[in-house]
Amino acid sequence: MDVVWLLVDSLSFSTTSFASDGPDTMPELKTLADEHAVTFTNAYVPGPLSPSSHASMFTGELPSAVGMHEAYPYFDQNITTITERMAETHNTSLFSANIWLFQGLERGFETKVNFSGPDLPYPLATNPEDYFDAGAVPELYTIWRFLRSDGKPIRSLLNYAAYRRQSDVDKAHRHVSRINDAIRKTRAETSGDDYVFANYMDIHPPLSASEEALERFASDIPEVELPIDVSPERHIKNAEKSYDVEAMERLYRAAIWDFDRALAPLVRDLVLDDVFVVVTSDHGIWNRNTAYEDSRLHVPLLVFAPDEKSRTITQTVNLRSLPRTIDQWVNDESEFNGVSLLDVESNQMSVTEIIHHSNDVYERTGRVDVTKSNHHDRELQRDIVLIQNGARVDYVSGEWTSSGKASTVSRLRERGEEILSQPVLMGDRELTYDDVVRERLEELGYI
Template identity: 40%
Template sequence: MDAVWIVLDSLSFEATRSGRDGPDPMPRLQTLAEEHAVTFERAYAPGPASPSSHAAFLTGEYPSVAGMHDAHPYFDGRVPTIADRLDGTHRSHIVSVNPFLFAGLDESFDVSKDLAARDYMVFEGTADPRQFGDQTDLTGLQKFVGFLREGGTPLRNIVNGIRYRIWRRQGNDFIPESIENEAAYQYAGAMNDAVRSAVSSFDPTFVLANYMDVHPPLSASEEAIQRFASDWDDLPVGVRAEDTDEYETGAIEALYRAAAWDLDRQVSELVEELIEDDTFVIVTADHGPRFGRGEYLTERRLHVPLFVFAPDEAARTVEHTVSLRSLPRTTMTALTGSDGEFEGEDLLTVEDDRTVVTEYLHREDGNPGPVSIPDGKESAHRNLLVRRGDSRLRLDDGEETDFDGDPAEREELRAAAEDLIAADGGDGERQTFDRDTEERLEDLGYL
């Protein structure tokens, strides 16, 4: 059986609900879920940004244990990913335009496709001219000869090199023209094609597809804008998250809902096809949206949609608190009958509220982005939000700062936080992003 994780980056739980003051932003996905999915009403992200959340739900470990988080956004492979565990039974694919997925997490996958960064690559599996240039100290003729010899494929390397020079001269940076749909910053069409191509293989396949259509900078089709944002003259189209403070809240929310509606039309079509083919499908988000420079451990940021479309599973709704950290165990159980030695629970058998920990590690307070590139080995600040049912405990650098809920559960939540602090895996060796990747991250508002 094939499995596909569709991660709709920055999609909040509330964005999948029927609108209280306007049209429903994701009606097709809701209809599919009501008919076919196990819908989790209280699913939470293990981290507030892509590095922490992706590392956790690909490994089943907390961000600090996995070694990749928002103060150290690189994965060194210290713990296995689900792609590692499926090696030998499934061919694994990862596809996105999110740079953090290609900072080590992709290395355990059989096929890695960064739609934005590698658009210039004519021949895959050969030397990447941009990567080679960033990693070598050679110059001039020596650099050219070294590139030709890289990997033992000189003719293919030179074709990639020529295509890369053309690609740069055309002014390409973050969004290649080939993945634009009706508007800039919309990727769903190309993402759907990549997923369809991956699952067309005769081999059992696992795909992680991370869509960025509702992650700022935002845009939307004219039809979607007319439906959701026609009352606003000044929409933050193409504006980074932290720069949206200059716009009215209503305009930001209207554009966000318009982008979600566009995404719903594209993704739901693919999900329906996958369901018909008896594919195991998970639709979720790594975190909710952030507009402006506000707090990261908010309900809207952490409460995410989670739909599990599993063959032979009846459609139903689960009200218990659960964590996306359980995705690897759930998927392994469905595909192989084994839990893959992953932490967490099989979500399809959850019968009560689970203790959910969200971890935010950051280098300094007031950092304008949720992610900071480490400079040396200085300690990161750690904010933890632990919840079970309606009880919530907040700790900042080990000190309790807020509690709300059943007093009888307070010590249990504190014990879960202390266990995580004790299990901290520490940072791996310092790594660097190339300048092009940093520019993409700045455009996305992470840096």
């Protein structure tokens, strides 16, 4: 049986059509889910950002036990991943525009394609992004330097032609169409069962959207005032940003609507072909003052399982149970932690761990940052959020806060104290990034 796991980076539950009071940003996927999916309305992430959330979702372990989190964004532990489990019986493919998936989590994938750069016919020839701004008219001297730079002028010219064509395509589909095509091609060309993990970054800034989407979600904002193709200023408080935060959120909703129209046809084809499909996110919207807000931790979760009746599950769950869910469905049994989400009948205890080095970004903004170099001499800040059936317990900066039913709060607090008594696993790898990765980090607002 084929398994395709589609992860939409930075998608908050509250900004989708699946929320009862949410905007109508995903009408096509919502219609498809109503017909075929098990829809979870109270699903939470195991970590606040990509490194911790992905690592936990791949292993079924808490970030502190995986060893990959915001304080050490690299996976190098001897822990079995769902990819390695699926590799025993499936062809495994990773298609991602998220660079954090190539920091150790690509282990076990036979095919690995990084979609964070332009789609070039000759990757070994000169990359036009190193010389040109996609939106600017190039100078003749720049073109001459570009063609002479590596001794492959014909191939470099063909790369440039492809790059210019891409810049003229609706940027709302800059990654999704390429990744969708890769999924379709892989399933058509491989024999045997496929396990595919795809990570889309189309709704993570820098953002753009079609004219139709902007008309729907930002018609009262002049296009020149929308922060199109602007990197998120993560290191600055919302009130101090160079762009209007409300305008960015409108653009975000428009981008989701465009993305829905591009993704839903692929999902429908997969479902009609009896593929086990998961659609979810690693965390919610980035444009908030802290990593602890519900809009960061509460995400959509759809599971399309052959022969499973469509239904809505309102019980609390955590994405850390996805490895067990997939493994149990495919192999009838699993050694991954958690529960099979398709068998959930009661509220589960959701745990989100926030492990990071407190730095000037956190001190200024309250936002968790990802460590970009080794800081083993810097004290860790370890926070935790536990949620179950409307009750919530937070441990942030050494202080406990809670809300909800007293008996549930007591259980959550007890579990939180138990987790905090356990050590945090970290590797000792020297964290270094090449120029391409560092440039991508800067574009995404991490640097």
